[in-house]
Amino acid sequence: GQPVTVLGLESSCDDSAAAIVRLHGDGRAEVLAERVINQNSDHAPFGGVVPEIAARSHAERMDHLAREVMEEARLEFGALDAIAATAGPGLIGGVMAALMTAKGLAIGAGKPLIAVNHLEGHALSPRLVEPLPFPWLLLLVSGGHTQLVSVEGVGQMTRLGSTIDDAAGEAFDKSAKVLGLGFPGGPALEKLAAEATDPSRFPLPRMLAHDKSCNFSFAGLKTAVKRSYDAVEAPTDANRADLAAAAQAAIAAHLAERTGRALDLYAAHNPQARVLVAAGGVAANTAVRKALIREAETRGFRTLFPPLKYCTDNAAMIALAGAERFRLGISDDLDVPARARWPL
Ligand code: KG4
Ligand code: ZN
Numbered sequence: 001g002q003p004v005t006v007l008g009l010e011s012s013c014d015d016s017a018a019a020i021v022r023l024h025g026d027g028r029a030e031v032l033a034e035r036v037i038n039q040n041s042d043h044a045p046f047g048g049v050v051p052e053i054a055a056r057s058h059a060e061r062m063d064h065l066a067r068e069v070m071e072e073a074r075l076e077f078g079a080l081d082a083i084a085a086t087a088g089p090g091l092i093g094g095v096m097a098a099l100m101t102a103k104g105l106a107i108g109a110g111k112p113l114i115a116v117n118h119l120e121g122h123a124l125s126p127r128l129v130e131p132l133p134f135p136w137l138l139l140l141v142s143g144g145h146t147q148l149v150s151v152e153g154v155g156q157m158t159r160l161g162s163t164i165d166d167a168a169g170e171a172f173d174k175s176a177k178v179l180g181l182g183f184p185g186g187p188a189l190e191k192l193a194a195e196a197t198d199p200s201r202f203p204l205p206r207m208l209a210h211d212k213s214c215n216f217s218f219a220g221l222k223t224a225v226k227r228s229y230d231a232v233e234a235p236t237d238a239n240r241a242d243l244a245a246a247a248q249a250a251i252a253a254h255l256a257e258r259t260g261r262a263l264d265l266y267a268a269h270n271p272q273a274r275v276l277v278a279a280g281g282v283a284a285n286t287a288v289r290k291a292l293i294r295e296a297e298t299r300g301f302r303t304l305f306p307p308l309k310y311c312t313d314n315a316a317m318i319a320l321a322g323a324e325r326f327r328l329g330i331s332d333d334l335d336v337p338a339r340a341r342w343p344l
Helices: 040-046 051-072 092-109 118-128 168-178 185-193 219-231 237-269 286-298 316-327
Strands: 004-010 015-023 029-038 082-088 113-117 136-141 146-153 156-162 275-279 302-304
Touching: 004 051, 004 092, 004 316, 015 051, 015 316, 029 051, 029 118, 029 316, 040 051, 051 092, 082 092, 082 118, 082 316, 092 113, 113 118, 113 316, 118 136, 118 146, 118 156, 118 275, 118 316, 136 237, 146 237, 156 237, 168 185, 168 219, 168 237, 185 237, 185 286, 219 237, 237 286, 275 286, 286 302
Parallel strands: 004 082, 082 113, 136 275, 275 302
Antiparallel strands: 004 015, 015 029, 136 146, 146 156
16 A cells, blocks of 8 residues: 555644654564654653643644754645544643644645544554564553553554552552652652662552452552651661652552463464563653563463653654544534543
8 A cells, every 4th residue: 555644733632743654564663763862851741741741842832842852853734634633631731732733724724633542642653663463462651641542443442450449650640749750750659669678678568469350559559659758757868768668569560460361361362472561751661661572471361562752642652643544535514523531
């Protein structure tokens, strides 16, 4: 088949991003240009993403980002096959920025609009790296999502489990906050944990110990970390490192245990395709990676970690999802709404 070239825009959380992807007939994806502007420093003083600040900053940047990637790829809008944008789920004010920009560009260039589910973007992201055949099991663990999804095809995904309270990234960020570390706390907590000498001195609870589903829960962990920290009379750097390591180990163990359950369920339906894909900022954590690889290996699964830039929020995955949809003859009406909630 002919190659398909799509511009993708993303603004559903705290990254404003634009990218152009060319999907070749053989399934190979080529990223022609990509830009991401992270808003971490805008939100850091508040210890989390502030929706109003995020929305304004996306709205100010989106047009410019789209033009930049077009220039970098030396393309005119007329050379695109379609224009894709995340239409949800996410912070609604932010989602609107990319979607409205995409609608304007689609009208101006006379090209089809493709409204992409952000989660489908993450789910398909390993295909940015290699033409991985369906199906695979996805563990998506970031500041906003914690989900286990069986990815059977474009628009064909089954959610096997998700968090009933906090996201895995929030568990890292909230534990980090207790320990007096800055936002985003995950990387800082991992660094501190590396200094630990005795993580076992802080026993933390096993989450959902009696629950047989593939769901996650992290709210109790934050409380336990806080209680453990408050119980230390005069916290030293050594105490803090041990508690950081204990928290990290508890999160990694919970993620691995639930993923193991999902791997068993998935394998029962897909005995041939034994691939686990782990994506999202939390999948950058070495302890998490090791725990996941162990679960996968004992079941004969290969584990694939897309490079970090395609693991965290980006527009290349949105452009790719748009291209895959376009190739299947799918596009959307110009009145497609932005959606705060949009389960797979
Ligand atoms: O995928 P991501 O960049 O996107 C958003 O959800 O916005 O994920 C960010 C999350 C944050 O909660 C951050 O603390 C966490 O991923 N994170 C980590 C690490 N790197 C990022 N958590 C643990 N260890 C890390 N090395
Ligand atoms: Zn995301």
